[in-house]
Amino acid sequence: MGAILEQADALQDTDHARSMPLLALLNREAARLTPDQQWHLRYLDAWEAMYESDYPKSEALFRDIMRHAGNPAWADRASALLLWQLVVTRRYPEAFELADRLAARLPQATDAKARFAMLLNLSVSLAVAGQPDLAVRYARMALAEAPAGKGSCYSADSLVVALSSGHRLTFDSPELQQAIHACAAAKLPVFSTDLQLTVGDLYLYEGKPRKALALLDQIASAIDADGYIPNKLEAMVQRARALAAIGDDDAARKAALAVVAMQATGDWPRDAYELLYRIEKKQGHASAALDNYEKYVVLDNAYLDDVNVRTVAYETVQQHVLLQKLQTESLSRQNALLRMRQQLDAKTAETNRLYLALLLMALASAAVWMFRLKRSQLRFKKLSHLDGLTAIFNRQHFMGEVGRTLHLLERRAGTACLVFIDLDHFKRINDTYGHAMGDEVLRQVVVASRQHLRQVDLFGRLGGEEFGILLVECSRGQGMAIAERIRLAVEAMVVECEGAVIAISASVGLAFTDACGHDLQRLCREADAALYRAKRSGRNRVVADIENNGLIEA
Template sequence: MSNLASRLWLWPAFMAMALGALVQPCHGTTKSSITDPAAFLSQAEALHRKDHPRFVQMLAQIHSEAPPLTAQEQWRLRYLDAWETMFEGNYIKSEAQLRNVIDHSGDAVLIAKASALLLSNLGVNQRYEEAFALANHLTSELPTINDPVARYSVLMNLSQILDFAGQIDLAIHYAQMMQDAMPPGESPCLPYSMQIAALYNGKRLTSASSILQQGIDACVGDHQPVITNSARLVLSNLYLDENQPAKTIALLDQVEPSIQLNHYYPHMLSSLVQRAEAYAKLGDDADAKKAALAAVALGHPGEISEWLMVAYDVLYKIEKQHGNAAAALDYYEHYASQDKSYYNDISARTMAYEMAQQHVLAQQLETEKLNKQNSILRLQQALSTKAMETSRLYIILLLLCLGFVVFWLLKLKRSQLRFKELSYLDGLTGIFNHQHFISEADHALRLLQKKTGSACLIFIDLDHFKQVNDTHGHAIGDTVLKHTITICKQHLRPTDLFGRLGGEEFGILLLECSRDQAIAIADRIRLAIEATPVDAEGSIITFSVSVGLASTDTSGYELQRLCREADAALYRAKRTGRNRVIVHGELVEA
């Protein structure tokens, strides 16, 4: 299975930064009547990250006393109410409140702050197309935002959403702009944290990176426990990536009291999963299973998250190692469901970001076309007053303008075709992605059923692929995946369908192919992979695959049933020793 333990889980954690989700003991304060509402609102907004309980008390006080407020103060109070609603997790209500401030307040500073907060709201609710469209708008408005606090908030949310879209360099750029534009009284805690997130997601961070310790020190000094814990959990995850599980356990023991005190759900869940992985690496299956089961129990019903995916992966491997086949299969099914949902979410993010960029390009092109048309009209008016000798110049200029427009139209069309291609191909291997493979396979089977032809579905999974990633790194792991694709293509016909189902698992639909022919093809692929090691930086990496096969002759033409039976055959191949082909209902070993 893919090396899920090394992926970063920062989107919910850095939502805490956008909201300043700090649950600290509230220092005793004397409550007095509100005599200056403007100063009271400023004090409340200054406390919303440093002393959230006191901030909530102040909001309740101003609502209960209801002092006379100017129109601007009323809109500022509505913005703070929207902030608190979003902090409580009511994203639908907070979105309506934020859009009300944006559309009707008329206050440029409040509009910028509310837009930045809305950007996080849309992102965490997976409304990626709207989020990236808003990010493009905020980017264009950034030069006009002069209020230090509003500019700081916009830069932070832009860095976060671009990191989420995989635009690492842009995310780091905006985080550095944050550091250069810190309002008075701010510490470099948030800018450092944003840079840490982007560097980790870009695989440019190690446990020895100086910026990591600088960020932790800055957040400790600024009394930001949740953000400090986020950075420390990054460090503990780096220890896992670097195969230092004992350090992971030690660091988790150190931060556990703070995580329990703040009771921040993403940190509680991720710390349990990291414990499970670390104990598993140390060979302590009992504690690993205990931590993984605690993580699963903590998860929300129906939740899809990478944390739960890793927890199910740990449980599957432990049960499989101890020979508990039924439990292992159950955990594997949960893991596979989480894994597929995760890849679908990544595809949705990528598509939304590309669509937003295409929309901006189309708008730019339309503006340029209008400008060119206006230029042509002005040129025609000028040429009408001149003599015949200037007509040639007019024609030349007109052709140049039209050629320029045609050039941009062709460029836009090319970008759109490229985007369409990316929507159904896997970015790493160049074969069909999971969604497109399933769609094409279902369509092909329906056509084949009318002709009563035969087809076979093959599931291929690389054996011990996680060890390749752990030993040689992800770059070599990617080379192994591409090498596998090349070998498979050599044994397939142009009419066969070939796709990546997720991680190191691939699917092949052999059309107009009997079961015996499919077995022969599957075994040739298996033998070719086993006999063709990868030469990676001087190291010879040998690996094998397990293959599961189901045929329409015995399973019918329903794709879901073929997938279940091919998956079950693949699981049997894994369970009975790997490096073999298992046909649904019988055993064929290499």
């Protein structure tokens, strides 16, 4: 039975169909297995439940193994897979707490398979948490300890994922080529195809759409043979992007609509709607462009919110670990003081005075530590309200503050102006000069805009290259003037990259409470509509709705 167990274990992720009858046989003959073999079988059952997306069942089995298995190797392997499952199901706080425990446990793990699984899933979880340096470190450790065959593929693939999370990958990176060869040699077609698609994405990022199309044609049969839906969706999105890049808009639209029709979740429909929006706008189909843009914005905001949740969850876990460390240190100090007190009871008053001084020092030290912890927590709370790139309000906090401010203004009959700003052709800057230069442009736009705002005004990043401003107690004429000054400041910015000057402009849409009332949703709709009209009428201009639903343009 032991040989059948090992065979089922080896086949689960390489030839799943062949593993299933073996697993059924093992469960029928479970009574004949030794206790250690029964834990092995339970681990395989948990893996199977996870493969079938029965996450409650697999989690219950994994946790049972972690708590009760006599062999620590099974507990370590179960912990590693549970970590991956928690990341996939977006239970980030639990995932990062488990990752912290696994990292602490790693030096004591001696079983080769368990250590390898721990290293792989630590790398994946830290890449998701936005910690590329740690992710790369664990991936390289996994690569050094990888068993021959599929282990080399898994570890090389995890290194590619870690490098990609830190934007450190190009289509000719040696790590990427090594991973492709390792997965081909291990006969893991799904991984091989996924890595080839990574190459195609890098071709597109670096402005080589025809190479991307050639690669997609080359691997099309392998994608169909695998039947792996995520790879199929990624290939469809890449083909649509490549076709749009070479100017074949009709074929690109057809490919993007095919992605939407599959009703998938994840980044694919978001990318498809963005592409459809740009194609329809390019061809002058305003209604279709607006419809696709609205769907893209909803999905893009969901993506940005998920990124923010990951970051907050990781930082929260780190704060919790710090608090536990401080509590442990505090208990250690208390134990030391108690022992000292027993020794000092038999001494003179002078010795007692020394004890009091030491106690006060210990209390002062504890107060300093608690002060540092509180300051760190306050700083973390403040950062959770800010956009990590530009240091202004993030979308969620901006909208909350705008809603509260509008409520107060309504009670005292005050006025306000909601301003939406969108940078023109910003994707072209990212595609031409790289995302690092795009990030620098966003930071400089914020600096230029802030010079024309007051302390009472609210300023936030709504996502991507779009910003929002609430001008408090601002008349219609003042709002138009401030918006025009901001537009001119953006247009006058000088941003250089390798000797070339990057031209930047912004389209601005405004909505006023004296026309729309103090309802946040209506103000947003009107400002967004004005912004869209500014885009449609030629960009680099300020447009505002007026009371009779006409427009005024600066």
